[in-house]
Amino acid sequence: MAGESPVSELQKKMDNTKVNTTAKVNGNIHRVRITMQLTFIIPVVVLALLVLVAIFAPLIAPHPPAKTSLPHRLLPPFFIDGGSPTYLLGTDRVGRDILSRVFYGARISLSISLIVIFITSSIGTILGIVAGYLGGRTDTVLMRVTDVSLAIPQIFIALLLAVVLGPSFKTVVLAISILGWAPYSRLIRGEVLKLREADFIAQARIIGSSSLRIMIKHIFPNVVNPLIVIATMSVGLVILMESVLSYLGAGIPPTTPSWGSMVSDGKNLIDRAWWISFFPGLAIGLVVLSGNFLGDWIRDKLDPRLRQL
Amino acid sequence: MSKIILQVEDLRTSFFTRKGEVKAVDGVSFHVHEGETFGIVGESGCGKTVTGLSIIRLLPEPAGRIVGGKIILEGTNLLELSKKEMRAIRGRMISMILQDPMTSLNPVYTIGDQIAESVRLHQGLPENGVEQEVISALRLVKIPSPEMILRQHPFELSGGMRQRVVGAIAMSCHPHLLIADEPTTALDATIQAQYLALFKEVQQKTNVAIIFITHDFGVVANMCHRVGVMYAGKIVETATTRKLFKAPKHPYTTALINSVPRLDRKDNRLYSIEGQPPSMMNLPPGCRFFPRCSVALEVCGEQEPPEMEIGNGHSISCWRVK
Amino acid sequence: MAEALLEGRDLTKHYPVTRGLLQRIVGWVRAVDGVSFTIEQGKTLSLVGESGAGKTTTAKAVLLLEKLTSGSILFQGKDLSQFTRSQLKSEYRPRVQSVQQNPWSSMNPRMRVRDIIAEPLVVNTKQSKKEIRSRVLELLEQVGLRSDHADHYPHEFSGGQRQRIAVARALALHPSLVVLDEPVSALDVSIRAQIMNLLKDLQVKHNLSYLVIAHNLATVRYMSHSVAIMYLGQIVEYGEAEELFERPLHPYTRALISASLLTLPEEGDQEAKQIILSGEMPSPLNPPPGCRFHTRCTEARDRCSEAVPELRAVGQQRVRCHHYD
Numbered sequence: 001m002a003g004e005s006p007v008s009e010l011q012k013k014m015d016n017t018k019v020n021t022t023a024k025v026n027g028n029i030h031r032v033r034i035t036m037q038l039t040f041i042i043p044v045v046v047l048a049l050l051v052l053v054a055i056f057a058p059l060i061a062p063h064p065p066a067k068t069s070l071p072h073r074l075l076p077p078f079f080i081d082g083g084s085p086t087y088l089l090g091t092d093r094v095g096r097d098i099l100s101r102v103f104y105g106a107r108i109s110l111s112i113s114l115i116v117i118f119i120t121s122s123i124g125t126i127l128g129i130v131a132g133y134l135g136g137r138t139d140t141v142l143m144r145v146t147d148v149s150l151a152i153p154q155i156f157i158a159l160l161l162a163v164v165l166g167p168s169f170k171t172v173v174l175a176i177s178i179l180g181w182a183p184y185s186r187l188i189r190g191e192v193l194k195l196r197e198a199d200f201i202a203q204a205r206i207i208g209s210s211s212l213r214i215m216i217k218h219i220f221p222n223v224v225n226p227l228i229v230i231a232t233m234s235v236g237l238v239i240l241m242e243s244v245l246s247y248l249g250a251g252i253p254p255t256t257p258s259w260g261s262m263v264s265d266g267k268n269l270i271d272r273a274w275w276i277s278f279f280p281g282l283a284i285g286l287v288v289l290s291g292n293f294l295g296d297w298i299r300d301k302l303d304p305r306l307r308q309l
Numbered sequence: 310m311s312k313i314i315l316q317v318e319d320l321r322t323s324f325f326t327r328k329g330e331v332k333a334v335d336g337v338s339f340h341v342h343e344g345e346t347f348g349i350v351g352e353s354g355c356g357k358t359v360t361g362l363s364i365i366r367l368l369p370e371p372a373g374r375i376v377g378g379k380i381i382l383e384g385t386n387l388l389e390l391s392k393k394e395m396r397a398i399r400g401r402m403i404s405m406i407l408q409d410p411m412t413s414l415n416p417v418y419t420i421g422d423q424i425a426e427s428v429r430l431h432q433g434l435p436e437n438g439v440e441q442e443v444i445s446a447l448r449l450v451k452i453p454s455p456e457m458i459l460r461q462h463p464f465e466l467s468g469g470m471r472q473r474v475v476g477a478i479a480m481s482c483h484p485h486l487l488i489a490d491e492p493t494t495a496l497d498a499t500i501q502a503q504y505l506a507l508f509k510e511v512q513q514k515t516n517v518a519i520i521f522i523t524h525d526f527g528v529v530a531n532m533c534h535r536v537g538v539m540y541a542g543k544i545v546e547t548a549t550t551r552k553l554f555k556a557p558k559h560p561y562t563t564a565l566i567n568s569v570p571r572l573d574r575k576d577n578r579l580y581s582i583e584g585q586p587p588s589m590m591n592l593p594p595g596c597r598f599f600p601r602c603s604v605a606l607e608v609c610g611e612q613e614p615p616e617m618e619i620g621n622g623h624s625i626s627c628w629r630v631k
Numbered sequence: 632m633a634e635a636l637l638e639g640r641d642l643t644k645h646y647p648v649t650r651g652l653l654q655r656i657v658g659w660v661r662a663v664d665g666v667s668f669t670i671e672q673g674k675t676l677s678l679v680g681e682s683g684a685g686k687t688t689t690a691k692a693v694l695l696l697e698k699l700t701s702g703s704i705l706f707q708g709k710d711l712s713q714f715t716r717s718q719l720k721s722e723y724r725p726r727v728q729s730v731q732q733n734p735w736s737s738m739n740p741r742m743r744v745r746d747i748i749a750e751p752l753v754v755n756t757k758q759s760k761k762e763i764r765s766r767v768l769e770l771l772e773q774v775g776l777r778s779d780h781a782d783h784y785p786h787e788f789s790g791g792q793r794q795r796i797a798v799a800r801a802l803a804l805h806p807s808l809v810v811l812d813e814p815v816s817a818l819d820v821s822i823r824a825q826i827m828n829l830l831k832d833l834q835v836k837h838n839l840s841y842l843v844i845a846h847n848l849a850t851v852r853y854m855s856h857s858v859a860i861m862y863l864g865q866i867v868e869y870g871e872a873e874e875l876f877e878r879p880l881h882p883y884t885r886a887l888i889s890a891s892l893l894t895l896p897e898e899g900d901q902e903a904k905q906i907i908l909s910g911e912m913p914s915p916l917n918p919p920p921g922c923r924f925h926t927r928c929t930e931a932r933d934r935c936s937e938a939v940p941e942l943r944a945v946g947q948q949r950v951r952c953h954h955y956d
Binding site: 352353467469470497498499500501502503506524525526527564565568569570571572573575576578579580581582585 | 681682789791819820821822823824825827828846847848849850852853873876886887888889890891892905907908909911912
């Protein structure tokens with residue numbers, strides 16, 4: 001028997017007295033009001049910039065990223081003495097424009113994170129749903145595998161792979177994905193365990209649905225919300241991971257600029273040419289923070305009270 | 310006639326939400342005597358729980374606010390008291406029991422600790438005095454072996470026992486008024502019967518006035534001396550329980566009583582009320598029950614009927630009664 | 632005398648209680664212990680009892696959501712254990728559907744009403760989209776909803792409307808039996824009558840059988856042809872609804888009726904006639920010896936704590952009580 005607070009009972013009464021033919025209209029007004037919140041706007045702007053920069057890098061970068069120019073090496077950013085407006089954020093040891101390289105580096109970061117998130121979330125979600133719904137031995141086996149994956153340090157495996165396969169884009173993707181699905185699997189399984197006991201799942205069984213159908217049609221759509229949250233938070237993590245690998249030399253080979261390798265390039269010159277590491281580092285920080293803030297905000301908004309995004 | 314403990318006059322409570330003002334309680338008046346049980350009966354959303362919360366001033370803030378009326382407890386208007394003064398009253402003069410025994414008790418503390426907390430707050434007693442009070446509170450609600458129960462945690466007790474403990478906490482400081490909000494809804498039928506019998510005993514012993522909020526007419530018939538029927542934020546009929554069941558006058562009361570299946574005879578067809586209660590945000594003019602009333606007059610859709618006394622403590626808000 | 636649609640014979644479900652790393656079995660929860668009943672076509676049987684009595688577990692067994700420890704269920708005379716898995720899916724499940732208690736959680740919040748009602752058809756039949764669509768509209772009309780309701784989501788409806796959707800879904804496959812688990816207890820008082828009337832009308836119209844799980848006796852009396860009163864996993868009284876309510880035999884039945892009656896103050900001395908039981912229902916882990924009810928029975932005698940009474944016929948009813956031996 002319902003033991004709800006008077007306010008929520010009231011709200012339900014308010015919402016359900018008649019079929020809400022204006023539901024869509026109300027939803028839109030609501031959505032507009034939500035987006036007026038800063039905690040949503042800033043991360044979205046940053047991430048949108050990331051996407052735009054990555055896509056249009058060849059058009060907006062003032063210089064080709066690999067073009068060296070020895071007479072212009074180690075120039076500081078334009079707002080410091082000795083800087084030049086041709087190279088807005090300065091140049092590195094061999095005269096390559098930092099700004100352009102940061103732009104091109106965005107491509108690497110974006111494409112890696114999209115590919116990795118796609119792979120890891122797909123594998124992790126499928127395993128999580130199967131383990132959570134079927135239970136029993138399937139669950140035990142899959143969860144043991146997940147536990148082992150969670151226990152192995154990702155950097156270690158990544159370095160190992162880099163040594164074995166040689167550093168490349170593909171290696172980085174593989175290295176991050178090979179263990180990156182595990183957190184998804186665990187979290188999604190938790191959600192599925194809760195869902196499994198819901199009445200409408202029992203109802204689906206009564207109707208005669210197969211387990212496969214239930215997992216696809218009933219379980220999956222209801223874990224999409226937590227999945228979005230996790231995926232958004234992962235953007236920052238993946239970029240960070242790639243940066244670390246590149247920094248350690250096990251990531252993207254040096255010809256293609258990646259934020260991580262740029263930071264690594266500048267590490268010995270921090271005292272004399274801080275801008276070489278600083279700007280790519282700043283980019284990493286901004287994107288990681290934005291991903292986390294956005295994920296937090298989405299999680300709050302996808303609270304049961306708001307059914308759909 | 311025993312004295313009046315509580316007088317509620319034209320109480321108005323609203324919730325201010327993003328979508329607008331919800332007038333949960335819109336002009337409710339009633340009174341309760343010492344030693345009497347007054348029932349507030351109605352369906353979900355009618356405002357009965359909010360009425361109870363308003364009296365003890367525990368509305369969820371900042372959304373909920375009392376916007377008008379008077380709540381006079383033994384001569385003092387509670388709405389004129391400061392938060393500090395109200396805190397002194399809560400527990401000591403007015404107490405409340407909520408519906409769900411699971412969440413009314415803190416799972417981390419022992420039963421003894423939870424009752425003692427209330428005692429310590431309101432009675433300046435030395436430690437062994439506190440323990441005595443706790444045990445006598447447990448005895449009042451007929452909990453067997455109170456000395457043992459003291460040291461147990463809520464999860465070790467059954468639902469019925471937990472609800473008794475909640476009752477013990479409520480009665481531990483000998484309040485003059487007890488507000489009970491659907492306390493038996495979550496209990497089994499035979500446990501509910503036990504519990505209601507217990508309520509009556511406690512009332513006889515302590516002469517406490519009880520406001521009993523419920524949707525169950527069976528409980529009303531069993532427990533209450535007088536009843537107020539609420540619909541859409543207003544009380545539509547007030548009478549003694551006997552009168553209400555024998556000769557209900559308001560169409561909603563009649564319809565509601567007729568739609569409840571009887572156990573003492575076979576019903577061939579239950580009466581069912583068409584439609585649903587109105588949205589509390591945009592109330593149409595006129596009587597709130599008008600859209601669903603099978604005997605409505607034209608004036609009913611235009612003007613809200615005033616409350617009228619029709620003799621011997623029976624009052625009603627309906628244009629048909631003139 | 633028509634053959635019973637569904638028969639339960641000695642249904643028993645015990646849950647093991649385990650402890651420790653090695654999952655040693657330290658006891659059994661005897662949730663359902665030797666329950667037998669018959670449901671005839673077009674009639675309603677109600678299982679009544681308080682929480683812990685075993686009625687929900689019995690219903691789940693009928694719906695194949697729980698595996699029985701022992702006992703058998705016969706559908707149209709044929710034992711379910713004789714059905715192959717695919718026979719169960721094609722011959723049993725479509726004929727035995729369910730409406731659940733909680734209208735807020737029994738529907739996938741992500742699916743529209745028309746998909747929710749269509750799902751049984753999509754899973755079990757090969758009907759075309761057009762056929763399914765028209766069947767959905769037909770069902771909506773039968774339960775008193777409008778065709779434009781089909782495109783909305785469950786959360787846009789009130790509790791009563793949702794139960795109507797649940798009923799529509801249950802009827803999609805033309806079932807013979809619908810299991811209703813407390814179908815109206817989560818609804819407002821004035822809506823309950825609407826839904827109960829709807830269920831009765833549909834029963835007459837389609838010659839449906841209902842297995843109703845309930846704890847509210849008045850609802851039970853209104854809806855049922857026969858009633859089984861359950862206590863701690865066993866049926867203690869079983870018979871035609873009218874007989875049972877007019878002349879209850881078992882002390883527990885009498886106590887339940889007493890607890891549920893509208894004791895109107897005008898009847899004066901109602902206090903004296905009330906039966907208040909002491910204590911609470913014991914745990915099904917450790918049922919009392921002999922008659923399971925004897926610990927709370929106001930008329931218990933020595934024999935009651937020693938021997939388990941059998942379910943005996945007394946006139947048209949059956950009672951499990953030593954007073955009738």
